[in-house]
Amino acid sequence: MNGELEEVIRKIRRRGLVQLPEGLVHLIPKISDLARKFKKEVIFDIDPTYGACDIRLCEARASSCDTIIHVGHAKILDVGKVLYVPWRREANVEKIIEKLRKIKGRKCVATTINFAWLLDYVKEVEGVVLGRGSGRVPGEGIVLGCDTSVCNVQADINIFIGDGYFHPLAMGINTGRETLAIRPHGGVERIAYNKFLKRRLALIGMAEGRNVGIIISSKPGQNRMALAMELRDVAEENGYSVRLYISDYLYPHYLTGLPEDFFVFTGCPRVATDDTFEKPVLTPEEFLLKLGYLKKYRIDWFTSIKSLPADNEG
Numbered sequence: 001m002n003g004e005l006e007e008v009i010r011k012i013r014r015r016g017l018v019q020l021p022e023g024l025v026h027l028i029p030k031i032s033d034l035a036r037k038f039k040k041e042v043i044f045d046i047d048p049t050y051g052a053c054d055i056r057l058c059e060a061r062a063s064s065c066d067t068i069i070h071v072g073h074a075k076i077l078d079v080g081k082v083l084y085v086p087w088r089r090e091a092n093v094e095k096i097i098e099k100l101r102k103i104k105g106r107k108c109v110a111t112t113i114n115f116a117w118l119l120d121y122v123k124e125v126e127g128v129v130l131g132r133g134s135g136r137v138p139g140e141g142i143v144l145g146c147d148t149s150v151c152n153v154q155a156d157i158n159i160f161i162g163d164g165y166f167h168p169l170a171m172g173i174n175t176g177r178e179t180l181a182i183r184p185h186g187g188v189e190r191i192a193y194n195k196f197l198k199r200r201l202a203l204i205g206m207a208e209g210r211n212v213g214i215i216i217s218s219k220p221g222q223n224r225m226a227l228a229m230e231l232r233d234v235a236e237e238n239g240y241s242v243r244l245y246i247s248d249y250l251y252p253h254y255l256t257g258l259p260e261d262f263f264v265f266t267g268c269p270r271v272a273t274d275d276t277f278e279k280p281v282l283t284p285e286e287f288l289l290k291l292g293y294l295k296k297y298r299i300d301w302f303t304s305i306k307s308l309p310a311d312n313e314g
């Protein structure tokens with residue numbers, strides 16, 4: 001990563017805004033030293049950085065930065081001068097391959113950008129299929145929490161390689177296939193996505209009352225203003241009284257005291273499904289499922305109701 005950091009810091013014209021995920025704040029002294037060496041100035045953004053959909057344009061403007069350096073994620077947005085520095089996470093490649101070889105049938109394998117280097121080894125294993133995915137995903141076999149389009153392939157089982165639950169849950173829910181997670185150290189976990197599904201369906205049922213708050217995200221890569229307007233229209237057509245809200249982050253206490261029965265959050269679906277809110281917070285799909293516009297539960301990224309497949313059964 002040092003070489004890449006050096007390269008991007010050289011490209012700052014005068015002052016750069018640096019975004020680091022939580023796990024990489026130890027790079028701050030290194031980046032400061034490099035900036036000093038190349039006679040550039042850097043400002044560190046200490047807001048949380050969850051993904052490449054979260055580019056801090058306002059902060060860059062407010063601090064007169066000519067460049068944003070975004071560490072740890074790959075480009076999914078075309079906005080201004082943003083330089084990306086990949087973050088390669090280490091993993092036990094031998095163990096992962098050994099576990100993969102033991103799994104029978106056609107295996108749809110996907111991982112996050114930090115483990116993308118593993119795919120060169122993984123694709124040699126018999127039965128492995130890597131999907132291409134939509135324009136939002138940065139490459140073959142790469143999954144985002146809100147985009148599992150690389151799983152749109154013929155397969156018997158999904159295998160997610162990496163940490164966390166949201167990505168493999170989305171893979172399982174969207175395809176209906178058995179889904180395993182192979183962890184970076186080689187451990188294997190079966191993903192019980194039906195439990196998640198049951199919990200979310202129960203929550204959709206609990207979203208009662210006619211006052212709904214539709215929340216728009218101000219993050220450039222999570223802003224779905226047009227979808228929020230469409231949701232407002234269909235909600236009103238269905239007899240709901242709608243108020244619109246906008247926020248950057250959405251922490252549970254932001255909703256305290258707001259006069260709504262439940263909310264629909266149009267930003268990152270991971271936030272809405274966090275289950276830490278006092279009142280139900282639904283994703284756009286969950287709200288559309290409640291209204292009968294969708295027939296099947298999904299976790300996706302879509303920007304207009306019109307773009308949903310007509311039968312939406314798949």
Ligand code: SF4
Nearest residue numbers: 051053144145146268
């Ligand atoms: S899951 Fe959330 S954080 Fe990840 S790319 Fe999608 S919107 Fe961004």
